[in-house]
Amino acid sequence: MIPNAVSYRLTNVRLHASVAPGLAAVFDADGFALADIAVADGRISGITAHARTGAAADAVDLGGRIVLPCFVDCHTHIDKGHIWPRKPNPDGTFMGALNAAGADRVARWSAEDLARRMDFSLRSAYAHGTRALRTHLDSVAPQEEISWPVFEAMRETWCGRIDLQGACLLGIEGVRDKNWFDRLAKRVAAAKGVLGVVTYMVPDLEELLDQVFAQAIKHGLDLDFHADETDDIAAVSLKKIAEAALWNGFEGNILVGHCCSLARQPDLEVLDTLDKVAKAGLAVVSLPMCNLYLQDRRGNGTTPRWRGVTLLHEMKARGIPVAVASDNTRDPFYAYGDLDMLEVYRMATRILHLDHPVADWPRAVTATPAKVMRLDGIGTLAAGGDADFILFKGRSWTELLSRPESDRIVVRGGRAIDRQLPDYAELDELMVG
Numbered sequence: 016m017i018p019n020a021v022s023y024r025l026t027n028v029r030l031h032a033s034v035a036p037g038l039a040a041v042f043d044a045d046g047f048a049l050a051d052i053a054v055a056d057g058r059i060s061g062i063t064a065h066a067r068t069g070a071a072a073d074a075v076d077l078g079g080r081i082v083l084p085c086f087v088d089c090h091t092h093i094d095k096g097h098i099w100p101r102k103p104n105p106d107g108t109f110m111g112a113l114n115a116a117g118a119d120r121v122a123r124w125s126a127e128d129l130a131r132r133m134d135f136s137l138r139s140a141y142a143h144g145t146r147a148l149r150t151h152l153d154s155v156a157p158q159e160e161i162s163w164p165v166f167e168a169m170r171e172t173w174c175g176r177i178d179l180q181g182a183c184l185l186g187i188e189g190v191r192d193k194n195w196f197d198r199l200a201k202r203v204a205a206a207k208g209v210l211g212v213v214t215y216m217v218p219d220l221e222e223l224l225d226q227v228f229a230q231a232i233k234h235g236l237d238l239d240f241h242a243d244e245t246d247d248i249a250a251v252s253l254k255k256i257a258e259a260a261l262w263n264g265f266e267g268n269i270l271v272g273h274c275c276s277l278a279r280q281p282d283l284e285v286l287d288t289l290d291k292v293a294k295a296g297l298a299v300v301s302l303p304m305c306n307l308y309l310q311d312r313r314g315n316g317t318t319p320r321w322r323g324v325t326l327l328h329e330m331k332a333r334g335i336p337v338a339v340a341s342d343n344t345r346d347p348f349y350a351y352g353d354l355d356m357l358e359v360y361r362m363a364t365r366i367l368h369l370d371h372p373v374a375d376w377p378r379a380v381t382a383t384p385a386k387v388m389r390l391d392g393i394g395t396l397a398a399g400g401d402a403d404f405i406l407f408k409g410r411s412w413t414e415l416l417s418r419p420e421s422d423r424i425v426v427r428g429g430r431a432i433d434r435q436l437p438d439y440a441e442l443d444e445l446m447v448g
């Protein structure tokens with residue numbers, strides 16, 4: 016369906032206003048317009064409103080199918096990915112996940128083990144249509160010395176297919192060891208990474224956050240936090256991060272993930288936090304699938320009554336950049352998942368009500384995370400940009416989000432890629448013992 020040619024035209028494609036900024040066309044109530052895309056030398060040479068007559072001989076009529084830009088997945092853990100068969104979560108709880116993943120890391124995360132699982136994850140992400148991906152890397156000593164070199168090699172191997180970013184991951188208490196944290200920040204900077212920590216309510220949280228900001232400023236690093244992944248309404252580290260960003264005058268990008276407890280807090284508390292988050296210029300990523308799995312798991316034959324996600328609508332209404340992302344895949348934090356951002360968007364639509372209207376929510380898996388990750392020209396479809404897009408069967412939101420779209424066509428640099436997914440059996444020997 017995609018011509019194996021240097022230049023061609025795709026006509027009668029359905030583009031969404033939120034991801035096709037330069038398209039001058041009449042958009043329908045769902046935000047769609049029919050368009051024609053010209054591709055030349057691996058780039059998009061033009062996007063115009065669909066001309067119903069006079070199609071060129073080299074044009075392919077796509078019958079109104081939806082085309083989206085390739086995805087940007089700004090919060091993943093490909094160092095943990097796919098360990099489930101050898102280290103399942105015993106009870107599906109957050110503590111169960113933390114303990115199981117920690118034990119597996121200490122016992123099994125050699126460079127080879129990491130490299131093989133990370134490559135497996137990236138092949139899946141690529142096949143599903145992901146163009147850029149940020150992964151957190153457990154950086155509790157001595158793991159940082161193993162994981163960061165593997166990450167750097169992986170980024171090199173995948174250069175041109177997936178733009179890979181790394182953020183270190185450690186509990187905020189790890190920052191108390193100032194010398195070690197200084198060394199870690201230096202290591203992260205050397206790898207052109209992002210400084211990341213997990214925040215929760217420790218007595219010296221403000222002091223520790225100041226140290227995190229000081230290191231980020233010293234090394235010119237962006238920040239990425241896991242915050243308040245709990246239903247405990249006393250967890251307000253999102254607000255503390257915003258306050259610390261303001262009083263440290265931080266000018267880099269800050270992405271904060273999870274923020275689950277915010278959805279449980281009283282309105283006045285929420286409003287105060289959102290004011291500060293907006294003022295400090297924080298971006299927020301929700302991880303709907305992982306939150307649905309871990310949050311409100313009460314055990315003892317009870318049913319969850321809360322979806323676990325944070326207040327994305329209220330944030331977006333205030334101009335806070337918001338994204339959704341994969342988070343964990345087939346590890347103790349989430350037993351499922353395959354880094355398929357269409358699945359994430361489909362689930363997010365259902366869990367977070369990203370519909371009626373869809374508005375510009377498609378940006379949450381494309382342009383917005385690209386901006387947070389400082390990736391220019393990625394996450395939108397525009398003349399002059401790379402011809403990196405996904406062609407779906409669906410011609411409307413209900414068609415697109417009702418089926419897995421396993422037969423989607425992923426185009427990179429103007430060519431349809433081989434979308435073969437890696438076989439689970441490849442990892443069997445890493446799962447023994």
Ligand SMILES: [Zn+2]
Pocket residue numbers: 090091092151241272342343
């Ligand atoms: Zn995470």
